Every structure is written in C-alpha cells, then in structure tokens.
Amino acid sequence: MSKHGKFSGNPKTEWLVDESGADRNMRLVEDFSYTDPDGRVWLAPLDSKINGASIPRPLWxxxxxxxxxxxxxxxxxxDVACGDPTIPRKDADIMFYHACRAGGCSFLQAKLLYAGVRMGAWIDRSLAPNALSRDRLLFRVPFKLVADEQFVQDKFQELAIEVKLLRDDATIAELDAVIDKHLQF
Structure with a gap:
C-alpha cells in the first residue's frame, strides 16, 4: 500500500436521472472502498448515490x-462519507486529501482540492441555502457571476495563493492553518 492508501479497484456505476431531468447523480452497482494510511477502510457500498467531487460550482x-x-x-x-451522519465532515475531507494522492493527484492538486472541499463545508455553514444554485450559475446569458459566486471565487483565490506556497509535504495541520485563516471555521 502507498503511503496515502489504496483503492479496492475502480468504482462501477450507473447514471441516474431524477424527476427534474437532472443527470449528475450516479449509483454504485457494487461495493467500492478506499483504505487510508492508518488502515481505516472507507466503504462506499452497493446502491450508494454519488454526485462527484464536492467542489463548489463557482470553482469548477x-x-x-x-x-x-x-x-x-x-x-x-x-460523497458517501459526507452523507454519513456518524462521520465528521473534517475526517471525510482529510480522507479525501489522502485518497486524492493515492489516486494520482500531485501534492499541489491534492492541497487545492482539500482546500476546495473544506471551502465547501464552510459554504454549507456560512452562505444562505441555495446561494450557489445550479440555475443561477448555468442559465444566465450573458454569464455574469452574482455576488455570492464572486465572493467564493475571490476567497478561494486568496486561499490558493497561500496554499501554493506551502511545501509539497505540508501536513494537514499546516493546510488547516491557512484554510482556517481565510475561512474562520
């Protein structure tokens, strides 16, 4: 096992279409898991519904x-860990960082992705519900960011500048210090 853990293989999924016609969600058609560096197995069981990385839409x-x-x-x-009320969101985000590294992400990419999911947790706590709704972001012509979207992009850019300056082998605690400085968890 690598120092960042390992996956059980590749996830097997099928696309789902909900009543509104949206088709971003998928369902696992078999169990999938990730074993973190401490040996903890993070299971995504058969029939779990997923919708991809929890990156705030304005940061895509x-x-x-x-x-x-x-x-x-x-x-x-x-996705599965964040949907489990028994798992603290921060634990799921730390697992995500290591799983990103195990999946082939560079240190810089994993650090930025970790900052992105931590920002997602902060948005859930700090912005009004649906402040970053799908309709507001995709169907405006001409496309122009609204205040909350611009705020999120600007906040991430500030945070990313400092994250990029960290050593490649920066610890989660060092990453969190930069993130907490900008997001005030």
Whole structure:
C-alpha cells in the first residue's frame, strides 16, 4: 500500500436521472472502498448515490469539475462519507486529501482540492441555502457571476495563493492553518 492508501479497484456505476431531468447523480452497482494510511477502510457500498467531487460550482473552472481528473475515485468515497451522519465532515475531507494522492493527484492538486472541499463545508455553514444554485450559475446569458459566486471565487483565490506556497509535504495541520485563516471555521 502507498503511503496515502489504496483503492479496492475502480468504482462501477450507473447514471441516474431524477424527476427534474437532472443527470449528475450516479449509483454504485457494487461495493467500492478506499483504505487510508492508518488502515481505516472507507466503504462506499452497493446502491450508494454519488454526485462527484464536492467542489463548489463557482470553482469548477479553477479547481476542476466533479467527474474529471485523478480525484474521481476519491470523490466516490468522500460523497458517501459526507452523507454519513456518524462521520465528521473534517475526517471525510482529510480522507479525501489522502485518497486524492493515492489516486494520482500531485501534492499541489491534492492541497487545492482539500482546500476546495473544506471551502465547501464552510459554504454549507456560512452562505444562505441555495446561494450557489445550479440555475443561477448555468442559465444566465450573458454569464455574469452574482455576488455570492464572486465572493467564493475571490476567497478561494486568496486561499490558493497561500496554499501554493506551502511545501509539497505540508501536513494537514499546516493546510488547516491557512484554510482556517481565510475561512474562520
């Protein structure tokens, strides 16, 4: 096992379409798991519903979208962990960082993705519900960010500048110090 853990393989999924016609969600058609560096197994069981990385939509152009790049497998176990009320969100986010590294993300990418999911947790606590709704972001012509979206992008850019300055082997505690400075958890 690598120092960042390992996956059980590749997740097997099927696309779901909800009543509104949205088709971002998927369902696991078999168990999938990630074993973290401490040996804890993070199970995403058969029939779990997932929707990709928990990156705030205004950051998709900066960080990446839910189903792209080397963090796709990490997003599966992160989605399931975030939906489990017995798992603290921060624990799920730390697991996501290591799973990103195990999936092939560089140190810089994993640090930025970790900052992105921590920002997602902060948004859930700090912004009004639906402040970053799907309709407001995708169906405006001409496209122009509204205040909350611009705020999120600006806040992430400030945070990312400092995160990028950290050593490649920065600890989670060092990452959290930068994140907490900008997000006030």
């Amino acid at each position: 152009g900066t960080v990446g979208s839910p189903y792209t790049d080397d963090y796709r497998r990490a997003s599966v176990v992160h």
